[in-house]
Amino acid sequence: MTASATIHPDATRQQAEAWQRQTSLRRLYTVLGVGLLLAAMIASMWFADEANAGHFFERLPHLLDFLSWLVPKDWNDVWRALFDIASPNDKGTQEFNFPLGRVHLWGGFYIPEYFELMLTTVNVALVSTFIGFVFAVPFSFIAARNLTPHPALRLVVKRFMELLRAFPEIVIAGLFAAIVSTGPIAAIIAIGLHSIGALGKLFYEINENIDMRAEEGLRAVGANWFERVRFADLPQVLPNFMSYTLLRVEINVRASTIIGAVGGGGIGEELKLSISRGFGAKTLALVLLLFTTIFLIDQFSAWLRRKLVGEQAFLMGAA
Structure with a gap:
């Protein structure tokens, strides 16, 4: 008892000194790492x-000059531009020709131009996400280490999905624009291919963490690979699949807007033209519509994810 009491304080002191040395070394490495990163x-x-030919930092004070060009003289023109209502400031120029963009359906009923363009952008995002989901689901079961039917096939599928998500959507859109011309089709192909790679990675990581007892039970009674995936694996992961897919819809709305600015159609192209021409009312109307649409999609997606995954999962995450 006496020997133990004598040894114990020395061991504790050695451990404390070792911990202090390790902590000091980690702090040194952290400081060096942050310093190198800043440098x-x-x-x-x-x-x-x-x-940069214009020297960015020298031109930075002129940023407010650009923003001043986008401030409309009449703030009511923002709402007129949004709903294609004639402006009293119209002098025959393109800056205030709001009614010319109306998409007439029948009689005096029309869809405002920017709402129609926003629908195009959202449709591109939805179709692209659907394409990504349809292909990513089977690929994810093949790529999962615990579910793959053959290791070589798993390797090929994983490398293929990595290739699809290796390039930004805008690069893929530029390639297909040269093949199928500019427009929504090139945007759908580009975002759809990228979505396959991105969703496939998320999905197969979910698959690798499933409970294998149902899989083993079906294997014991002679079920083939497709039957095990359909009845044992898919029911476990489908709510999480849908959750990530809804998140991907939000991402693809933003991506389709960016691609639209380079010829992919939709609201992005009109936004780029409006900014480049300095049309303040039109630019603010487009930004307002885009922000509102993304906000509503985010809120709807969050609500639907809670319904699919369960409110308890979000409460546990918050805790």
Whole structure:
């Protein structure tokens, strides 16, 4: 008892000293890492500024000059532009020709131009997400280590999905625009292919964490691979699949807007033209519509995910 009492304080002191040395070493590495990161950032920003013909930092004070061009003289023109209502400021120029964009359906009923363009953007996102979901689901079961029918097939599918998500959507859209011309089709193909790779990775990671007891039970009674996936695996993961798919819809709405700015159709193309021409009322109307649409999609997706996954999952995450 006496020997133990004598040894114990020494061991505790040694452990404390070792912990202090390790903590000091980690702090040193952290400081060095942050310092190197800051040095790399400063060097890269300096290089970018020197390579920029306009010298970014020299032109930065003129940022407010650009924003001042987008402030409309009459703020009511923002609502007129949004709903294609004639403006008293119209002098025959494109800046205030709001009624010309109306999409007439029948009689005096019409859809405002920007609402029709926003529908195109949302449709591109929905169709692209659907394509991504349809292909990502089977690929994810093949790519999962615990479910794959053959290791070589798993390797091929994983590399294929990595290739699809390796390139930004805008790069893929540029490639297909040269093949099928500019428009929503190129945007759908580009975002759809990227969605296959992105959703496939998320899905197969979910698959690798499922409860294998149902799979083993069906295997014991002679079920083939497709039957095990259909009746044992898919019911476990489908709510999480739908949750990630809804999140992907939100991402694809933003992606379709960006691609639209480079010829993919929809609201992005009109937004780019409006900004480049300095049409303040039209630009603010487009930004307002885009923000409202994304906000509503985000809220609806969050509500639907809670219904699919269960409110308890979100409460546990918050705790």
